[in-house]
Amino acid sequence: MGHQTPCCLTRSPLGESVFLPLKLDQENWKQEKCEEVSKRPGNTSHYRGPPSGREAPGVGGSVFRGACLPASILRADVELRCYGGGWRELEQVRRSCGWGVGSKNQLMHQEKVLIALLDAPQKTKLDSCHPDTEGLGRPKCCSLHLGILPLIVLALVFFSYGFVSHRSQELGDSEAETRMVYAQPKVLTPSRNDVLVLTPWLAPIIWEGTFNIDILNEQFRLQNTTVGLTVFAIKKYVVFLKLFLETAEQHFMVGHKVTYYVFTDRPADVPQVPLGAGRKLVVLTVRNYTRWQDVSMHRMEMISRFSEQRFLHEVDYLVCADVDMKFSDHVGVEILSALFGTLHPGFYSSSREAFTYERRPKSQAYIPRDEGDFYYMGAFFGGSVVEVHRLTKACHQAMVKDKANGIEAVWHDESHLNKYLLYHKPTKVLSPEYMWDQKLLGWPSVMKKLRYVAVPKNHQAIRNR
Amino acid sequence: MASTGKYRQRDKQLSKLIYPQPSVLRPARRGVPVLTSWLAPIVWDETFNIDILNKQFQLQNATIGLSVFALKNYTVYLEQFLRSADTFFMVEHRVNYYVFTDQPHTVPHSSLRNGRKVITFQIPSFERPQDNAMQRMEVISVYSKQRLHEEVAYFVCSDVDVTFQHAVGVEILSPLFATLHLSFYRVIRDAFRYERRPKSQAYIPKDEGDFYYTGSLFGGSVAEIQRLTAACHQMIETDKSNNIEALWLDESYLNKYLLYHKPTKILSLEYMFNSKLAYERWASDHLDLFSLIRVAKILELPKQ
Numbered sequence: 122m123g124h125q126t127p128c129c130l131t132r133s134p135l136g137e138s139v140f141l142p143l144k145l146d147q148e149n150w151k152q153e154k155c156e157e158v159s160k161r162p163g164n165t166s167h168y169r170g171p172p173s174g175r176e177a178p179g180v181g182g183s184v185f186r187g188a189c190l191p192a193s194i195l196r197a198d199v200e201l202r203c204y205g206g207g208w209r210e211l212e213q214v215r216r217s218c219g220w221g222v223g224s225k226n227q228l229m230h231q232e233k234v235l236i237a238l239l240d241a242p243q244k245t246k247l248d249s250c251h252p253d254t255e256g257l258g259r260p261k262c263c264s265l266h267l268g269i270l271p272l273i274v275l276a277l278v279f280f281s282y283g284f285v286s287h288r289s290q291e292l293g294d295s296e297a298e299t300r301m302v303y304a305q306p307k308v309l310t311p312s313r314n315d316v317l318v319l320t321p322w323l324a325p326i327i328w329e330g331t332f333n334i335d336i337l338n339e340q341f342r343l344q345n346t347t348v349g350l351t352v353f354a355i356k357k358y359v360v361f362l363k364l365f366l367e368t369a370e371q372h373f374m375v376g377h378k379v380t381y382y383v384f385t386d387r388p389a390d391v392p393q394v395p396l397g398a399g400r401k402l403v404v405l406t407v408r409n410y411t412r413w414q415d416v417s418m419h420r421m422e423m424i425s426r427f428s429e430q431r432f433l434h435e436v437d438y439l440v441c442a443d444v445d446m447k448f449s450d451h452v453g454v455e456i457l458s459a460l461f462g463t464l465h466p467g468f469y470s471s472s473r474e475a476f477t478y479e480r481r482p483k484s485q486a487y488i489p490r491d492e493g494d495f496y497y498m499g500a501f502f503g504g505s506v507v508e509v510h511r512l513t514k515a516c517h518q519a520m521v522k523d524k525a526n527g528i529e530a531v532w533h534d535e536s537h538l539n540k541y542l543l544y545h546k547p548t549k550v551l552s553p554e555y556m557w558d559q560k561l562l563g564w565p566s567v568m569k570k571l572r573y574v575a576v577p578k579n580h581q582a583i584r585n586r
Numbered sequence: 587m588a589s590t591g592k593y594r595q596r597d598k599q600l601s602k603l604i605y606p607q608p609s610v611l612r613p614a615r616r617g618v619p620v621l622t623s624w625l626a627p628i629v630w631d632e633t634f635n636i637d638i639l640n641k642q643f644q645l646q647n648a649t650i651g652l653s654v655f656a657l658k659n660y661t662v663y664l665e666q667f668l669r670s671a672d673t674f675f676m677v678e679h680r681v682n683y684y685v686f687t688d689q690p691h692t693v694p695h696s697s698l699r700n701g702r703k704v705i706t707f708q709i710p711s712f713e714r715p716q717d718n719a720m721q722r723m724e725v726i727s728v729y730s731k732q733r734l735h736e737e738v739a740y741f742v743c744s745d746v747d748v749t750f751q752h753a754v755g756v757e758i759l760s761p762l763f764a765t766l767h768l769s770f771y772r773v774i775r776d777a778f779r780y781e782r783r784p785k786s787q788a789y790i791p792k793d794e795g796d797f798y799y800t801g802s803l804f805g806g807s808v809a810e811i812q813r814l815t816a817a818c819h820q821m822i823e824t825d826k827s828n829n830i831e832a833l834w835l836d837e838s839y840l841n842k843y844l845l846y847h848k849p850t851k852i853l854s855l856e857y858m859f860n861s862k863l864a865y866e867r868w869a870s871d872h873l874d875l876f877s878l879i880r881v882a883k884i885l886e887l888p889k890q
Contacts, residue, residue: 299846300794301794302793302794303623305774305775305795305796306619306622306623306796306797307619312619312621312623313613314613314616315611315613316610316611316613317608317609317610317611317612317613317614318613318620318621319614319620319621319627319633319634320608321605321608321614321633321634321635321638322634322635322638322639322642323627323629323633323634323639323757323851325621325625325627326610327625331621331623331625332623332624332625333623333624336623336624336848337624337625340624340848455625464610469610469611470610470611472607473607491604492602492603492604493607494607494608495608495610543600544599544600544601545599545600546600546638546642549625567611
C-alpha cells in the first residue's frame, strides 16, 4: 500500500499518551495458522483426480486439502502451483489463506502443471503461470525443474486439512465454501409462513423448506464432521435394532461420517447390518434394569459416562435416539448444533399449562405452570459432545437426588430433560417432523415430511422382558 | 477433531423468567424472512425476547467493542455517534468504543455510561477518500490480531455517519453477522451491485449471491472479524497489484467474503435505515419500506 505504519495511541498506566507502532505482518498471520494446522495429525483426503478423470501420482497417491503454505514458501510466483486436487480444493486453499480467488482457468492450469510435474519433473517447463493475464503487467514465467520438486513436496507436507480450526469453538459452522449454484433465497415469500421457525432466543426451528441442505452439507463436510448416534437396545428391545439401523443407513447423515453406539445387554443379538462408507458400529455392553422406567432413566447416566470416556475423542456431535423408531425421510446436518431438542408431536400446539411437565415441587424436574417454552420429547435430542455430556450429567444427578427424596418424575428422563432445556435453552429446535407417530396422529398438512417415526409395538409384550 | 460447537458458559443456567409462551403455529412476524437457508436468523423486531437474550449474555459476562473510523471531515459525526451509542447500544452491558482517527483531538470527552470507555487510535488519512474507506480492513485486521481478543468478546464495525435511535442490543451478536442493504432488499441477485469484473478478487458471477450486505455495519467474534478483515485486506492488496479497485470498495470485498463464509446472523433493514434510499425504493418499485420497518434502530445521516 506504500503508506506509513499506523500507530496506536494508548494510555500508559500513568495516564500519558504513548505511541506504539503497529506491525503489519500478514505473513506472520499465515505462519501462525500453518503451524497450528501442521501440528494436527494430518487428515488427508484422497485425491479424486482432475476434471479429466486421471489419477495423479506422487505423494503416496493422496493430497491434502485446505490450509496455508508456511510463510517462507509464500511467494507471489510460486502461488499454489505446489498443489494438486480438483478445482474445488484449490479454490478452498486459496480462500483459507486469504489469497484471492483464482478463476477456474487459472486453477485448472495450475493443476495441469502439477500433473505434468509429477509425471515427468525434469521435462516440465512452464511458459506462463497465469494463463489469463489479461494484459496486466508481465506474465510471470517460471520454469520447473527437479530442484523445485523437494520444495513442492515440502509444501505438500505442510498441507493438512485445515478447516477444523480453533474457530470451530465459536462458529461451529461457516467456513470457506466453494462456488455453488442454487436459487436465490426468497425474501418476498419466506419459506414457511404457517409455522414458527425461530424461537424467542433466536434458535432456528427446523421444518422442511427452511433449509438448503446443499449449503449445510458443504459447511459440515468442510469440517469433516463426525456424528455419533446413541441407541439403547436393552432386553427385548434388541428386536428393533435391525430396522432402526437399516433405515438410518438410508436416511441419517448420509454422506457424513457416522458412528453408531449401540448400548445393549445382549451384544450377541446385535444384527449385522451392512454399513456405508465412513460409517461404523460400536457395541457397548451395559447392564440392564428390571423396571423399564429405570432402563429409560439410566440412559442419561450411561451417555454421560461414555461421553467423557470415549465420545469426546471420537465424534463431534452426539444424537441420542430411541430404538423403537425408524427413519422414514432425510435426517441430516440441519439438526446439528451445540444443543438441540425435539418438539413432542403431542404438544406442539398446546399451551404450557397443559404440558406434562413434572408439577410436584419436591422433584428436581419441577416446572411451575407459568413457565415453559416447549415440551420436548425424550426420544431425540443431542448436540456437541460437551453439551450432551453436561445435559446427561445434570439429568442423571437430578434423578439421583429425586431417588434419595423418594420421588420419581412423572415422565422420567423426559421430565428432567425438559427441566434442563428450560434453563439451558437449546441452540436449535427440531419440529415434530423429527419425532412422529403416524398411527396416533395421522399426517397433518403442517408436516411436510415425516422423518423419524414410531414403529408399532406391543408395550405389554416388550417392556420388562 | 472434537468441536465444542458454540461457546456456552460452563454450568451456568438461566434463572426464572416470566414471558408469553412462543406459539409454534403462529409465527411472530409474517411477510419478512427471519431465517436464511443456512439457518442463520435474520433479526427483525418482535422476533426475539430481549430479556431471555440479556440473561443468556450476562452468563458470558463479556465486553463488546464498537469501532468507528473518523477521518478528515468525518470527525464532525463523532459526537452524535458516541452520544447516541451511549444511549442505545448494548445498554446493560460493558462496551469499549474504538475510534480510529487522524485527528485524535476531535474525539469528544463527554461522560459515558458506567463501565464504558473510548480508546482512540491515530491513523493516517489519505488524499483519496477510497483509500480512507479501504484502509479500515487493514487496520482492524492488524489490531484485532494484536490485543483485541483480550479486551472484548465481540467486535462491531460501524460507519461513523450514523445515529442510534432505538435499542440495539445483544440480539445482534453472533460469531459473524452482517446487515442487509436497504437498496437491494427484494432485488434479484443479478442486479446486486457486486463487483462484476472477473479481474477483481471481489468478483461474483451473476448466478451467485444470497443477499447484498451493507458495508456500514458488520461484526462478530474477534476471531471471525480478524479473519474477515484479513481476507478482505488481502483481496484489496491483490487487486491493487493487478491495478484494479472494486467499484464499491470495501463493501464489494465484504460481500465476496460473506458469500463463501456465510454469516451466522443477519441484521434486518431496521439496523441501517436510510430515509432517502427508502424513498427512492418507493419511487422506483413501490416498495413501502417505511411500513415494513417498524423500528429504525440505526439511521444513516445525510451527508454534510
